[in-house]
Amino acid sequence: MAAIGIDYGTSNSEVVYFDGQKHHYIRLDPSLENSNKIRSSVFIYYKDELPTPPASAIEAKVSQIQRAITDQIDKAKQHYYEAQDPREQQSYGDKIDELRAEFHNRPALQRKAIQLLLKNMTVDDLSLLQLVESGDFAFGEEGFRRYLKSPDKGRLIYSPKNFLGANLVSGQQQAFVGMIAKQLAFFRESAEKQLQQTVDTAVIGRPVRFHGTRGEDGNSQAIDIMREAAKTAGFTHVEFLEEPIAAAYKIERELDKETNVLVVDIGGGTSDICCITLSPEKLTNLHRQQDVLSVTGARLGGxxxxxxxxxxxxxxxxxxxxxxxxxxxxxxxxxxxxxxxxxxxxxxxxxxxxxxxxxxxxxxxxxxxxxxxxxxxxxxxxxxxxxxxxxxxxxxxxxxxxxxxxxxxxxxxxxxxxISLADLDRSMQPWLDKVKRLVSDCLKNSEQAPEMLFITGGMSLSPIVKKQLQEIMLPDLPVIEGDAFNSVCEGLAIQASKL
Structure with missing residues (x-):
């Protein structure tokens, strides 16, 4: 049995296995050179015909057809009573009998209703839950290519993670459970194929605050969706770890003494900051919450x-x-x-x-x-x-x-x-001001000052971000060099190995 770390991101996702000494990156997208990263977007599509419309829509269309038949019967009756010729009257009588038989032939009416509905139906007429339950799934670059080629054949969910903390209406929460379960099952099966062993445990990264406006209720909903999706995907044991703390566990293995580190994780959907005490003596400790000095986060991503x-x-x-x-x-x-x-x-x-x-x-x-x-x-x-x-x-x-x-x-x-770098700089300034306030809040809430700075996440590679955080805001903090893209998932894998 193996345990893996899953960085389920806003823009990209990654799966890593740690054997106690070395990290193994699970290949997820063979169409990419760096195939351990995969787009988090999902394209749900139909190869051929759309699915049968729901029973409620079919019955509504049957009722509409029956109303039309009733109108025809009434007109035929009127002609029947107005007819002077017995043969003409007989003709209208036969027509009335045919229409009445058609009115009461429910299987035929349902078939006709389905044909009429499918004739005018598009993917946009289907609910998200219907799509998830009846459509085919394409992940990563394959899914994005299918979307570019035929957007009318399906629906692209650009970032499923961004919806988990939102106010989801009826059926949508179940739809996201099913959608994410498909992704997590794909990750698990890819890991089992590469590792040649059963994968039943996962530590999944989570932001401090999920994207949404519902506060702690949104966070709880997001975790519930992810937990149910992981169970549906075949995981028997799943835990969640805040992403900046996971990144801290990765860099902890490179320290030679106890150090307070400020971790700034700026991803595609959220920015998460933590100040944490790291020590090489605590590498094998499973529970580390007492070492977290402060943690903040917001939906401020790339x-x-x-x-x-x-x-x-x-x-x-x-x-x-x-x-x-x-x-x-x-x-x-x-x-x-x-x-x-x-x-x-x-x-x-x-x-x-x-x-x-x-x-x-x-x-x-x-x-x-x-x-x-x-x-x-x-x-x-x-x-x-x-x-x-x-x-x-x-x-x-x-x-x-x-x-x-x-x-x-x-x-x-x-x-x-x-587009110039100056244009990008101007467009990023309001966002950067919010990120810097988030960092200030984390520093203010920490009882101990950080001794080193580690910036990770895709946005950490931006020279604009580096300048604002390293040179302007925190010029006196030594910077720990690390992997901007893999540190979170490597830390999740380290935590998973302890389980």
């Missing part, structure tokens, strides 16, 4: 930067800021809704026919409708997730360049946007 970059640098080329004939600006909500890949109700509203009609009507009352036409293309062709992904790539490229030209030809031929 995805917020991706969306901010769209609003600041890409949306102006899509009509943001244009004035209507009334002198009022185009509604800024067009662009925030366009980016809402982590808000299913808002994104569904943006993709609705009424929303597209509203944008089209606005195009008729602005001086430069061509720019707004790009927004309409994103709306009609459901390109929001692809646009956010392009913004993420731009952000990553600007980690090593002063300026880039971002191609957006999937929106419009020859459409591209020039």
């Amino acid at each position: 995805m917020e930067c991706d969306k901010n970059l769209i609003i600041k640098s890409i949306a102006p080329t899509m009509g943001s800021g244009l004035k209507m004939q009334s002198g009022l600006p185009i509604p800024p909500t067009y662009y925030t809704d366009m980016c809402a890949v982590d808000d299913i109700p808002k994104l569904n509203r943006f993709f609705s026919d009424d929303y597209g009609l509203d944008i089209a009507q606005t195009m008729s009352i602005v001086k430069e409708p061509a720019q707004l036409g790009r927004l309409l293309t994103v709306q009609e062709e459901k390109l929001s997730a692809r646009l956010v992904n392009s913004s993420r790539l731009a952000k990553e490229m600007l980690s090593s360049k002063q300026q880039i030209t971002l191609p957006l030809s999937y929106v419009e031929p020859d459409y591209q946007v020039d």
